[in-house]
Amino acid sequence: MEVKTSSNSVRFDKQRCSFIVLIMFFSLPAVNAVWPMPQLISSSTDRYPLSPRQFIFQYASGSSAKSGCSVIDSAFKRYFPLIFVDYLKAGGPRQHDNWFRLPLNEGVFTVLVDVRKADCEGYPDPDSSESYKLSVSSGQASLRAKTVWGALRGLESFSQLVYQDDFGQYFVNKTEIDDFPRFKFRGLLLDTSRHYLPLPAILKTLDAMSYNKFNVFHWHIVDDPSFPYQSSTFPGLSSKGAFHPSTHVYSQTDVSRVISHARLRGIRVLPEFDSPGHTQSWGKGQPGLLTSCYKGSVPSGTFGPVNPAMSSSYQFISRLFKEVASVFPDPYIHLGGDEVDFTCWKSNPEVRGFMQKMGFGTDYTKLESYYMENIINLTKTLNKTSIVWQDVFDNHEKLCCSSLSVVEVWKGGCYLCEVRRVTKSGLRVILASPWYLDQPGPTHDWARYYTIWPLAFKGSEQQKSLVIGGEVCMWGEYVDATNLSPRLWPRASAAAERLWSDEKTTSSVTDAFPRLTDFRCRLLRRGIQAEPLFVGHCRHEYEGI
Amino acid sequence: MEVKTSSNSVRFDKQRCSFIVLIMFFSLPAVNAVWPMPQLISSSTDRYPLSPRQFIFQYASGSSAKSGCSVIDSAFKRYFPLIFVDYLKAGGPRQHDNWFRLPLNEGVFTVLVDVRKADCEGYPDPDSSESYKLSVSSGQASLRAKTVWGALRGLESFSQLVYQDDFGQYFVNKTEIDDFPRFKFRGLLLDTSRHYLPLPAILKTLDAMSYNKFNVFHWHIVDDPSFPYQSSTFPGLSSKGAFHPSTHVYSQTDVSRVISHARLRGIRVLPEFDSPGHTQSWGKGQPGLLTSCYKGSVPSGTFGPVNPAMSSSYQFISRLFKEVASVFPDPYIHLGGDEVDFTCWKSNPEVRGFMQKMGFGTDYTKLESYYMENIINLTKTLNKTSIVWQDVFDNHEKLCCSSLSVVEVWKGGCYLCEVRRVTKSGLRVILASPWYLDQPGPTHDWARYYTIWPLAFKGSEQQKSLVIGGEVCMWGEYVDATNLSPRLWPRASAAAERLWSDEKTTSSVTDAFPRLTDFRCRLLRRGIQAEPLFVGHCRHEYEGI
16 A cells, blocks of 8 residues: 655654554655655645656756766666656656646756765765755755765655656655764675575665665675685685586676675675685685594594684685775675684694694684684785674673774674673674564564664763664575565665664654555565565556566 | 485485585486375386477377367467476577487377366366376376376476486486375465455466466455455446556456466366455445444444345345356355454444344354355355355354355464364365465474374364365465565475375475475476575576566
8 A cells, every 4th residue: 555644744743543544545645755764854735746858957056076976977867767757667758747737937847966075986985974955945956965975865865755646747845854874884784695696686685775775785795505706816716616606606797786886876885704604615615724624533524614723724815805805995894703613623633733832722712713813904904994793702802802893793682782792892883683684583574673772772872872883684594586675675674764764753663654655665666576564555566576 | 406306216215314415505317306296106217308399298099188178288388388498498499409419219209198088178176186197208208187187287297307407408207106186175365355466476376386286276356455356246346445446456357367377277266255254345335235333322434244134235245146156167155254343243223133133132143143144045046165264163163054065274273173173063174274374474484384284183084084175375464466476485385295295205394305495496497486495596596587
C-alpha cells in the first residue's frame, strides 16, 4: 500500500492514526516523505507542479563546483529519471503529460546547486561533511552544501520530495531542510566469499545505499570459502582460491568499477582482508602461508590460521596490503582479526617453538596480539588506518590499545557494554551487533532494527563521541544474488534512519511505519527489489522490477 | 556449490560424508539427482551421451495418447529446453557442442512415451494416477504411465537424470525407476489478497511446482484486504474490493490462463473463497452482505463476518459459487471457515434475534455451524466437494461431521493430535501446520520442513489412509512478487519430497543436503530464483535469472 502523509511539519508531526487506519489504504498526497528523516524539515501545503520539459539542474553562480564536476554532473543525470520516473520509460513526454498545461508564467523550475568546496575528483573520506540546506520555493530549489558529498545527500532528499498525483502530474511542496548525519560512519557489509555476488548485484546495492544515505560499503571480499579478489601481485590467490577462476572473481577492472560507482554516490569502499583466521581460501594460492595442523607429531593435512611464526607470512601480507592500499583509495583498511581458533597453532611444533622464543608461555592471545600488531603496523606504514573486529580488542585489551584505532562491535549479548568498554579505552567504535540482517529470526521485523540506540550506555560525552557509527551486515552463508535485495531492503533502511536521523524525532515505530512503507514503494519503483512491510500494495509495484 | 553424488543405487546409498566434506566443494558427475526421490530407483555408472540434434520424444506405438495429445505434446516442447539447457540459449548447437563427435552408430536417442489412458483434454483430479515407470538404456528411454499425468511426472524425472560434464556434454545414466506419490494431495497455497501477485509470478510458481511434483495449486484468491477475482456475476466485488480495479485484478482470461498452465503441468487449481470471516473486501462491492457491527444500540460503521441471519447472504453466495464452480473445473472448492470472530455477530440485534428464533441460545458456534452447513450443502448441489479449515471441524465436531469431507489442519501445537482426531471422525485430512513457509523464523532451515512425519500419530491403518496429503502455505502478509520465489524455493522442495517420497529412503537430512543443494542449482538454472542452502556456488548460477 502506498500510505501518504500530509502535514505542515514532519518534525512536529506525531501521527495519531492507529494501525487499523494505516491498513485501510488511505492515499493522500505525499509530502515530507524523505527517508531517512532530515534533522530539520518544514514544509507547507503550497505545492508547485513540475514538468520534465521545464526542469533543469544548474550550478549556482557562486558555486565552487561548476559544470564539468564529475560527481555533480553525473548526479544531475542520474536524478532526472529518478525524479521523473515515468519520463524516460515512456521515451519522452508521456501522452498525457501535463507540462504543456502549465501556466506560461510558471516557466522553468531550476534546482540551483551551490557547493563551497569542489572536491569533484576526490573520494569521500571519514571527515567529509555531508551537511546540506535545501530550500524549495516557487520555480526554484536552492541546494547549498560544503562539499559535493553533501550536495549528493541534498539531491537525494529533493528527489524524494517530488511525488505524483493520481493523474501522473509531478509536484513538489514548498519545503525547507537543514540536514546533516547523526553518525559519520553508516556502513553496509556485503560478504562476497561465502557466495560470490555478481557485479550488477553490488552496483545495485550501492544505488540503494545512496537512496538510504549510507556512506560506507564494507567489502568483506575474501574469507574461508573463496578468494574472489584477483590480485595482480598474487594471481594464484583467486585462480586457486575462487569458486571459479574466471566466472567467480573480481578483476581489477571490476574493483575499479565498484569504487567509481560508489564514489559518484558519495560512498567509501572499505576493503576487508580478514586474517589471521578466516583465511582457508588464501592457503590454496599461497602455499606455506597457513599453519599446518598436526595430529601428534605428524601434519594432519589440514590448515589453520596464517602462520604467525614465519617471517614469510608478514612479507606476504605486506606485499598484498601494499597492493590493496593502492587499489582502494579509502584511508581505512579493515583487518578482520575475528574468531581465531588456537587449536591448530597449539598443535604445530614450529609455532610452539616460536611461543617459547618470544616468551609468550602458553598464552596464545599474546601470539595473536603479536600478529595483529605486526599487520597493524605495516598498515600504518602504508598510511592507512586499521579497523578490527572486537575480538582483537577483547583479547588484547591491556596489550595493544595503543596500536588500535577503530573497533567494530559485532557480538550479541550486551553489545552496549562492549561499546562502553571500547570507548572507555579511548578507541572509536562502529556498532554492528544489532544489525546482522542475514540472521535467521523474524525477518520481517524491521522495527527491531529501528529501535536501536547506539548511545544508550553510561559514559561521558567524550566516550559517546567515539561511537562513529554503525553498520548493517549481510553475511553470505545463506545469501546470494537470488535473495540479497529483498533480505536487505527495506530492513536496512530502518538502520539507515537510525544512523542518519535525530533519534528524538524518529523514536516512534508507529510514526515510521507509513513513511517506511512509502519509501519502500519508492525503492521498488527505482528497481530495488525491496520486500513489503505488511499487507497492501504500491501504486507502481510491478514497473521497476 | 554444486554437490554431485555418484552411486550405483541411490535407494541404498547412505552417504557417510560429513558436513565438512560437503562444504569442501566436491564436484562429481551427477547421477540419481531426482528430487523428490523416486520410490524405486536404480542406476548404473554406464552412461550415454546425449545430443540435442539427435534426440527425440515419441509416442510408443501402443500408446493411447498419440500425437495431438495436448498435455504430452506441450510437455515434449517444454522439456526439450529443460533437458538441453544450453541449446536454445545459444540459438542452436553451441560452438563447442559435442554432438557431431558422437560415434555414428549411436544414432538418435528416443524417449518413448506410452500412456494407457489418454485423458489428453481433461484435468487432473484427486483420483488421477501419477505413477510411472522409466527405463533408460542405450539409445532409448521408455516411459510408461497409466495417465498423461503420470507421464508428466516421468518426463520431469527423466529431465533431472540428464547432466552435463565439465565440457558441456550431456549424459544420462542407465537407470530404472518405478515411481508413484506417497500422498495424493501435494499442495501449495498462494495468497493473492494480502498482496496481489502478478500473473507471471503465479505461472512461474506453477512451473517450479511441476519441477517438485506438487499437484495442487490452492489459490487463496480473496480475503479481507482485497478481492482481486473479477467476477462476471458480481463485477463490483473486484471493482470496489481490489487494491486497484484494473491493475490488481484477475480477469476471467487470467484465471483461465492459470488453470490451463496448471493443467498442462498436471496441477489442479483449488479455489478458496473463505467465508464467513476474512470477507472485509467482499463487503465493499456487495453492500448488506456483511454483518453491521453495533456499538450499543447504533451501528458503529464497521463490519464483521457475512451476515448469517439474512437469506440474501445465502442467495449471494449461491450465485457467486455457481460461477466459481463453472470457472474452476476442479471437483473441490475450499470454503475456508477459519477464524470467525463472534464479537460483531453478538453486537448485532438482528443476528441476536435470529439466534433466538433458531434456538441457538448464546452459542454462536451453532450459528457458525448453521452458516457453514448451508454453504457446504449449496456446494454439494453444484457437484463440488468442500474442503474447510480445521476451525469448522473444531467448532462443530459433534454437529456437522456428516456434511464435512476434507479438513485442512493449520494450527500449530500438537497438529498430529488434530490429525488423529479428524481422521478418527472418518474425515480426510490435509496437513498444513508444519509448512507455513511465510512464517518468521529460521527461514533458511529447510531441514525442519523436511523432518515432518504426517502419519506419526497413534491410529488405525484406516485413519492413516485418511491423511490424503499436505500443503505448503505461503501467506501474503509479508510476501509479494519481490520475495516470493526465494522464500518458497528450495524450502518448499523439502516438503515436496516428504509428500512424494517414501519416508524410509528419505529420512536423513544429511543424505538430503547434497541432493537438495544440487536440485536448487537446477531450479536456478531453470530460472527459478531459489535461494542458497549454504555456502558455495552453482556452476551456472547467474544464467537463469
